[in-house]
Amino acid sequence: MMAKKLFIQTLGCAMNVRDSEHIIAELKDKDNYELTNEMSEADLILINTCSVREKPVHKLFSEVGAFEKAKKNDAKIGVCGCTASHLGSEIFKRAPYVDFVLGARNVSKISTAIKTPKFISTDINYDESDYAFGEFRGSPYKSHINISIGCDKKCTYCIVPHTRGDEISIPANLIVKEAQRAAQSGASEIFLLGQNVNNYGKRFSNAHEKMDFSDLLVRLSEIDGIERIRFTSPHPLHMDDKFLEIFANNPKICKSMHMPLQSGNTKVLREMKRGYTKEWFLDRAQKLRSLCPDVSISTDIIVAFPGESDEEFEDTMDVIEKVRFEQIFSFKYSPRPLTKAAEFANQVPENIASTRLTHLQNRHNEILDEIVATQNGKIHEVYFEELRANGGVAGRSFNNFLVQVQGSEELLGKTLKVRIDNPKRMVLYGKLV
Known part of the structure; x- marks a missing residue:
């Protein structure tokens, strides 16, 4: 029987990339699909969506419109991921040619979705934590591994808890097996994924051995063939000394840490419901640099959060000067549906937001040029x-x-x-x- 062709476009974060790999594995194993890079020859076209900011949501509808015009006559179009979770049946209204909608917590249902007319499943608390997906990796050299699904934080700007549901940790034995399989097939690096990886172990679906993220890192580092362990994203709130010391001292853990700051001002952090202060963040970053002088630290920053004053923005710039991040992902605040901050009355004008973002990015480029210059000859x-x-x-x-x-x-x-x-x-x- 000839294989059918699957075209998949992935928007957004590394978790989405891993979800796409799970979808590909399911369709290969159960429905005889193989990947193609040519959308026009595909029997099934999927777009795996992101809803963290406004832009990717607009992109979804322009992309599926283009797919509809260029696809083969009998090809199906499916919308998956976070935007599928939060827009649900509205996608059918705005794009009636879409065949099915599959939310971010419903990936294991892809085989049913492609066989069921106008299938929709967007239950954000559907539990896939014990589901053993088939094996597919985009790169033979590294393996992305989900260690948890969902998020328990209530950050006022963030839509993720409304699209991926409550946080559940994936059992350690499944994670270890997946890492062992990756090593046996030649991947020397594993990349652990979760919304807050260092909150691992707080809740499992069923009874499982008690284990926190630091213990999990140690367990994975004992696997033969795994030479490098990376992860994203840890939460600054859960960066206790045990975690930082294992990070610094375990020779298999790569010395790069993503520490999402979001804002350098304690009042703004409180309004964002981040759970830590400017002082706590600086303390953790300084401890990290002292334990591990070669570490590179990356971060996420939102400028112009509702009500942010010039002085509060300067606190963010102060943290940038003190920590000297090797990488910054910086964005203007974007109001998202279902979030508390979208209801705040004191939205910052667009021109001020743009000025702040440009100022921050220009200064960071100067710092980066100084960091990069020190690498010559290393x-x-x-x-x-x-x-x-x-x-x-x-x-x-x-x-x-x-x-x-x-x-x-x-x-x-x-x-x-x-x-x-x-x-x-x-x-x-x-x-x-």
Whole structure:
């Protein structure tokens, strides 16, 4: 029987990437689909959506409109992910040619969805934590592994709890098995995913051994063949000393930490319901840098949260000066449906928001240029995983710098020493030592 063709477009975060891999595995195993990069030849077209900001939601409807015009006559279109969770049947109203809608917590139902006319399943508390998905990875060199689903935080700007439901940890034995399978098939790196990974172990669906995130990291580091462990996103609130010490001292844990700041002002953090203060964040960042001098720290920042004054914004700039983040993902506040902050009366004018964002990004670029300059002549151990244009091969250093050398595919999957001789803001270029 000839395989049917699946085209899938993924918007948003690493969790969405992993959900797409689960969807692909289910459709390959149960319905004889194979992937294609050509949308026009696909029998099934899926868009896995993000709703964290407004832009990706608008993008959904323009994309599915384009798919409808260009697809084969009998091809089906499905909308999956977070926007599917929060818009539900409204998607059928706005795009009647969509065949099914599958929410972010309902991935295991994909096989039923493709066979059922106008199927919709958006239950944000459907429990897939014990479901053993088939094996599919976008990269043979690393494996994304979900360790929890959902989020228990109530951040006032964030739609995720309304699209992914309450937080449930995935049993450790399933996580360990998945990591072992990845190692056996040649992946030296695992990447652990969850909305708040370091809140792991607070709640399981059924009775399971008690284990926190630090214990899980130790358990995974004992697996033969796993050389590198990365994770995202930890929450600053749960960065206790045990976690920071295991992070710093375990030789398999990559020395890059994502610490989502959101705002550097304690009052704004309180209104965001983040649960920590400016002082706590700085204390954790400074402890991290002292325990682990080579660490690179990345963060997320929202400027112009409702009511943010110029002085409060300056507190955010102060944290940037003190921590000197290696990477910042920064955005203007975007009101999201179902969130408390969307109801706040004191929204910051667009022109002020834009000015603040530009100021922050310009200053961070200056800091980044200073950080990058210090990399000249340094030697990094790089795990190569990607071919790039003009004979380039790229990978990540242990502390997460993107490093590129001239070479070919025989470098892929290897960890090699590289001396940096041309450091740029986005990529450190070097030569094999």
